[in-house]
Amino acid sequence: xxxxxxxxxxxxxxxxxxxxxxxxxxxxxxxxxxxxxxxxxxxxxxxxxxxxxxxxxxxxxxxxxxxxxxxxxxxxxxxxxxxxxxxxxxxxxxxxxxxxxxxxxxxxxxxxxxxxxxxxxxxxxxxxxxxxxxxxxxxxxxxxxxxxxxxxxxxxxxxxxxxxxxxxxxxxxxxxxxxxxxxxxxxxxxxxxxxxxxxxxxxxxxxxxxxxxxxxxxxxxxxxxxxxxxxxxxxxxxxxxxxxxxxxxxxxxxxxxxxxxxxxxxxxxxxxxxxxxxxxxxxxxxxxxxxxxxxxxxxxxxxxxxxxxxxxxxxxxxxxxxxxxxxxxxxxxxxxxxxxxxxxxxxxxxxxxxxxxxxxxxxxxxxxxxxxxxxxxxxxxxxxxxxxxxxxxxxxxxxxxxxxxxxxxxxxxxxxxxxxxxxxxxxxxxxxxxxxxxxxxxxxxxxxxxxxxxxxxxxxxxxxxxxxxxxxxxxxxxxxxxxxxxxxxxxxxxxxxxxxxxxxxxxxxxxxxxxxxxxxxxxxxxxxxxxxxxxxxxxxxxxxxxxxxxxxxxxxxxxxxxxxxxxxxxxxxxxxxxxxxxxxxxxxxxxxxxxxxxxxxxxxxxxxxxxxxxxxxxxxxxxxxxxxxxxxxxxxxxxxxxxxxxxxxxxxxxxxxxxxxxxxxxxxxxxxxxxxxxxxxxxxxxxxxxxxxxxxxxxxxxxxxxxxx
Numbered sequence: 001x002x003x004x005x006x007x008x009x010x011x012x013x014x015x016x017x018x019x020x021x022x023x024x025x026x027x028x029x030x031x032x033x034x035x036x037x038x039x040x041x042x043x044x045x046x047x048x049x050x051x052x053x054x055x056x057x058x059x060x061x062x063x064x065x066x067x068x069x070x071x072x073x074x075x076x077x078x079x080x081x082x083x084x085x086x087x088x089x090x091x092x093x094x095x096x097x098x099x100x101x102x103x104x105x106x107x108x109x110x111x112x113x114x115x116x117x118x119x120x121x122x123x124x125x126x127x128x129x130x131x132x133x134x135x136x137x138x139x140x141x142x143x144x145x146x147x148x149x150x151x152x153x154x155x156x157x158x159x160x161x162x163x164x165x166x167x168x169x170x171x172x173x174x175x176x177x178x179x180x181x182x183x184x185x186x187x188x189x190x191x192x193x194x195x196x197x198x199x200x201x202x203x204x205x206x207x208x209x210x211x212x213x214x215x216x217x218x219x220x221x222x223x224x225x226x227x228x229x230x231x232x233x234x235x236x237x238x239x240x241x242x243x244x245x246x247x248x249x250x251x252x253x254x255x256x257x258x259x260x261x262x263x264x265x266x267x268x269x270x271x272x273x274x275x276x277x278x279x280x281x282x283x284x285x286x287x288x289x290x291x292x293x294x295x296x297x298x299x300x301x302x303x304x305x306x307x308x309x310x311x312x313x314x315x316x317x318x319x320x321x322x323x324x325x326x327x328x329x330x331x332x333x334x335x336x337x338x339x340x341x342x343x344x345x346x347x348x349x350x351x352x353x354x355x356x357x358x359x360x361x362x363x364x365x366x367x368x369x370x371x372x373x374x375x376x377x378x379x380x381x382x383x384x385x386x387x388x389x390x391x392x393x394x395x396x397x398x399x400x401x402x403x404x405x406x407x408x409x410x411x412x413x414x415x416x417x418x419x420x421x422x423x424x425x426x427x428x429x430x431x432x433x434x435x436x437x438x439x440x441x442x443x444x445x446x447x448x449x450x451x452x453x454x455x456x457x458x459x460x461x462x463x464x465x466x467x468x469x470x471x472x473x474x475x476x477x478x479x480x481x482x483x484x485x486x487x488x489x490x491x492x493x494x495x496x497x498x499x500x501x502x503x504x505x506x507x508x509x510x511x512x513x514x515x516x517x518x519x520x521x522x523x524x525x526x527x528x529x530x531x532x533x534x535x536x537x538x539x540x541x542x543x544x545x546x547x548x549x550x551x552x553x554x555x556x557x558x559x560x561x562x563x564x565x566x567x568x569x570x571x572x573x574x575x576x577x578x579x580x581x582x583x584x585x586x587x588x589x590x591x592x593x594x595x596x597x598x599x600x601x602x603x604x605x606x607x608x609x610x611x612x613x614x615x616x617x618x619x620x621x622x623x624x625x626x627x628x629x630x631x632x633x634x635x636x637x638x639x640x641x642x643x644x645x646x647x648x649x650x651x652x653x654x655x656x657x658x659x660x661x662x663x664x665x666x667x668x669x670x671x672x673x674x675x676x677x678x679x680x681x682x683x684x685x686x687x688x689x690x691x692x693x694x695x696x697x698x699x700x701x702x703x704x705x706x707x708x709x
Contacts, residue, residue: 006208013215017247021222024240025229033236040234041097047242048092054249055085058256059145070141073133077256079144080124083152087117090156102160107176112159115183118224120152122190129198129213184228191221212255219248282356284334285341293355293363297418300367304411310369311411312378314385315425319403319436321360322511326550327586332395336402339393347388363422369410382406382439405432406439414442457509459495464518468494471526472692475702476543476663476685479677484702486543486577488685489527490692491519511549520552524562528569528576530695535571539702545577547608553584559597566601573602577627581608585623592622599624606663610651621658628655632666632686639671652679 024031035043059082091113094100102109195217202210226241280292288296297313304311318324318340325333337360344362348354355363366381385406392399407429415421424442431449432440440446463469469491476486493501510516524546531544552558566573578598585591585607595605606627630651637644648664655662664676667686676684690701 006211007206010211010215013251014218017215017218017222017244021225021244031236035234035236035239037097037234040239041095043239044095044242045092047239047246048088050246051242051249052085052089052092054246054253055081055088058082058253059085070138071133071135072131073128074256075136075140075144076128077125077252079148080128081121081252082145083148084117084121084124086149086152086156087113087120090160091117100160105176106173107179109159111176111180113156115180116155116159118187119183122187122194122220122224125213125217126190126194126197129194129201181228184224187224188221188228191217191224195221209255212251216248216251216255219244219251223248282341285338285356287341287345287354287356287362289355290357293357293365294418297365297421300365301411301416301418304367305416309367311421312366312369312381313409313411313421313425314364314366314382314406315357315408315422315429316362316364316385316404316406317429317433318360319405319433323550323583324402326554327583329587335395336393336400339395340402343388344385347384363425378408378410378441382408386437386439403437405429405436407432407442408439409442453509456506457513460493460506460509460513460515463493463495464515464522467522468496469519469522470494470694471523471530472694473530473698474685474692475689475698476545476683477689479673479681479684484542484705485683486545487531487698488545488547488579488692489523489530491523492692511551514551516549516551517555520549521561521565523547525565525569528565528571531575532569532571534695534699537699539699541572541575543575543577543604544571545579545606547579548584550581550584553580553594554590558594559601562598562603563601574604577604577606579606579608579629582610585620588622595623595625606661609665625660627661627663629663629665630681635664635666635672635676635686636668638675639669645675648676648681649679652676652681656680 059078090100091110092098094102094108094110094113096108096110100109104112195214198210198214198217223241223244226237226244230237230241280289280295281287282289297311300311303309318336321333321336324336337356340360341354341356341362344354344364348364353365355365357363364381364385366378369377386404389402389404392401394400407425407427409415409421409425409428411421414424424446427446428440428442430453431443431446432438472490472492473487474490475484476488477483478485491503491507493506495501507516510519527544527546531542535541555561562576562578566576580595598605604627605623605625606629607625608629609631610628628651630648634644634647634651638648639645652662661683662681663683663685664672664681665685667673667676667684667688669688673684673688693701
């Protein structure tokens with residue numbers, strides 16, 4: 001177990017105190033001496049007044065400072081030693097040679113006051129530190145202090161009024177010695193008990209304040225032992241005992257100071273520092289935030305205006321970051337953001353030029369550009385930033401490849417204010433994201449495109465409400481029999497002004513704004529109803545393939561939603577094929593559970609665009625899938641040999657061994673058909689058969705094909 005600095009100081013202080021006591025006892029004969037009454041009274045009075053001052057200081061600390069963090073230990077210790085200070089003061093005033101000196105039988109009243117002070121202090125701290133330290137309201141201060149002073153005052157009056165006739169117990173010196181020994185024994189045991197109790201109760205955290213209290217108890221204990229061993233009132237033993245007591249008061253006040261002022265003040269400073277940090281920094285990544293970016297960019301703009309300088313603002317975000325969050329969870333997404341931030345921070349060096357705008361957006365500044373070389377500088381910097389993401393990120397012992405898109409705006413040609421420069425950099429970023437893993441500099445024409453995008457998003461929300469969408473169907477043909485065995489439902493948007501829009505123009509928008517959930521559910525329902533209508537009109541039963549988006553796949557109670565759609569449409573589940581992508585299976589456990597719940601409905605599962613993702617065979621075999629769909633990018637050049645032909649051959653062979661069907665997408669000519677047949681690929685779809693067509697045209701096409709087959 002490690003020992004911290006405060007513990008070392010405590011052990012050293014306790015050892016030094018005990019060693020001094022032992023040495024004093026060893027050399028007691030040489031050091032002992034009686035002291036005349038007047039010098040003793042002077043020294044004793046000074047020590048007692050110091051003790052009273054310390055007690056009063058503890059009272060003030062408990063009453064005035066950091067009232068909002070007032071606790072039981074602080075409050076009751078301050079009240080207790082306020083009362084103890086009163087007894088010490090009365091002890092001094094009733095000492096022989098002082099104006100209120102009095103005897104109670106054979107016992108000086110001053111002895112009764114000092115024993116009362118020590119008993120109250122030792123037993124009081126034992127009781128106080130037995131309980132847990134909890135915060136108490138400020139309103140308890142007055143009742144606590146009033147109770148302590150009323151009790152101390154009443155007891156003081158009672159002691160002062162005692163006479164030998166009322167208390168015959170103090171008639172003889174022997175009785176006084178017995179009372180003194182018994183009291184000081186109780187005091188010693190109380191201090192010892194407090195020491196062990198404080199150490200035990202704080203054995204894990206070991207705060208400095210509590211360790212300082214232990215130091216004070218050690219000195220109080222040695223003071224009490226010194227008084228017990230003293231046999232004469234005016235001697236060196238008594239003064240040494242009072243010196244130990246003063247040391248105890250000092251460490252007790254120091255402990256109360258730590259609890260009352262030092263710890264709350266340090267906590268306040270830490271809180272203030274944390275607040276100041278969070279005001280200008282991002283809590284998750286530690287990077288500078290949007291507020292600091294605006295302030296620093298504004299300062300750079302002022303300097304650039306004075307020096308006719310130029311500034312480049314780089315705005316970047318992570319491609320498909322929502323997919324990462326949806327597939328792997330927000331906790332993983334946060335860790336990815338931290339890893340990206342660290343890579344950007346290291347690339348920027350010591351210059352505080354990297355900022356997190358929020359979400360997955362980051363900004364880097366490049367001030368002090370040279371006018372004649374700014375284009376080359378910026379291009380070099382942009383390529384450098386893009387290159388930071390060539391290497392994979394290793395999280396949970398797995399590698400993840402991500403890309404970014406980057407937009408750049410310049411001062412002064414693209415804006416002369418913080419807001420305009422950031423807005424134009426954001427516009428350039430959206431232009432780059434159209435291709436992903438690209439960077440783009442701002443051009444005024446981009447504003448029109450950004451405006452069109454916003455209008456399209458607004459129209460998209462209206463389109464869902466007004467059902468402006470329709471489905472087109474592309475057949476899946478068995479390559480051995482030539483029969484149509486299924487269709488894939490593909491959504492189209494009949495925009496009232498722009499005409500028929502393909503999915504590539506609006507599906508990314510729906511994924512960003514969450515409308516994909518409503519649209520995806522509509523597509524499922526419409527496809528199932530259409531398939532049931534075809535069956536009812538006499539067409540042979542065929543498989544209806546529908547794509548699931550990442551958001552749909554992560555949707556709560558997906559199986560129940562699909563079950564309800566099937567029941568409403570009346571289509572048997574065995575004719576529904578749900579297509580997912582490899583990226584949806586990154587979270588293997590979640591994907592396996594979700595796919596199993598879907599298979600329990602009786603539907604078919606296929607993996608679309610197979611070969612373009614990162615799924616491993618070890619995880620693939622855990623999924624209850626029925627089919628692999630080879631992406632069109634491999635089919636396009638399959639007849640030219642090379643790697644595409646090898647990939648297609650490998651996939652078909654693997655699927656056959658795993659007892660999975662295979663569908664080739666994007667088939668366009670006889671040579672591709674022949675190659676796929678030779679590789680035992682069961683199904684194909686593409687323009688070779690027909691482009692996606694509406695339901696009524698598909699029905700006509702199907703009947704015509706059946707008649708001519």
